[in-house]
Amino acid sequence: MKVLMLNGSRREKGCTFTALSEVAKGLGEAGIETEILHVGRDAVSGNIDNIVKDIRDRLKNADGLVVGSPVYFAGASGEITAILDRLFMLAEADLRLKPAAAIASARRAGTTATLDALNKYFTYAEMPIVSSRYWNMVHGAKPEDVKADEEGVQIMRILGRNMAWLLKSIEAGKKAGVEQPRAEKKVFTNFVR
Numbered sequence: 001m002k003v004l005m006l007n008g009s010r011r012e013k014g015c016t017f018t019a020l021s022e023v024a025k026g027l028g029e030a031g032i033e034t035e036i037l038h039v040g041r042d043a044v045s046g047n048i049d050n051i052v053k054d055i056r057d058r059l060k061n062a063d064g065l066v067v068g069s070p071v072y073f074a075g076a077s078g079e080i081t082a083i084l085d086r087l088f089m090l091a092e093a094d095l096r097l098k099p100a101a102a103i104a105s106a107r108r109a110g111t112t113a114t115l116d117a118l119n120k121y122f123t124y125a126e127m128p129i130v131s132s133r134y135w136n137m138v139h140g141a142k143p144e145d146v147k148a149d150e151e152g153v154q155i156m157r158i159l160g161r162n163m164a165w166l167l168k169s170i171e172a173g174k175k176a177g178v179e180q181p182r183a184e185k186k187v188f189t190n191f192v193r
Contacts, residue, residue: 001167002033004062006055008069008080009040015105016040016068018143019156023066023103026160032167035062043079051083056091063167064099065127067118074110076117084121092125097180099166101130101159104137105146111137130166132159
């Protein structure tokens with residue numbers, strides 16, 4: 001099994017990467033392979049179509065998804081938002097029923113608003129949302145600060161373990177003959193007549 005992790009920060013090895021690495025440790029302890037893909041630097045520089053195509057291709061071989069974002073102005077980064085807007089319109093069928101988790105990294109505040117925005121993508125695509133023992137966030141201005149955030153590091157590690165458990169439970173269910181819910185054609189209702 002494999003989980004694809006998207007680093008939506010412009011800093012490749014910054015605080016968001018550090019948090020994702022802790023989630024990867026929790027997954028790794030359970031034998032789940034991970035891949036952290038840095039997507040935050042080139043998303044708004046004309047490369048978004050190539051980035052989204054690459055993510056979509058990788059998702060076909062992934063069993064779960066973790067999206068990480070730093071907090072910018074009390075919300076997710078514009079880069080990860082642009083990517084997710086495109087990805088969830090193009091690859092919804094590839095995302096449906098895959099467990100997903102969002103993580104936020106902040107110096108101080110804005111994390112819950114960021115998590116709320118990211119989790120809405122998952123609910124749109126019928127993706128089970130994985131949680132930890134508290135909100136999926138870390139705090140710090142630099143990677144060393146994040147590593148010193150003992151509670152945040154624990155939350156990330158537990159998140160990885162919880163996702164591993166859910167992935168294994170889904171796999172066991174499939175082997176036992178539990179069928180996935182069938183997809184329905186979406187109904188769109190307009191409120192203006």
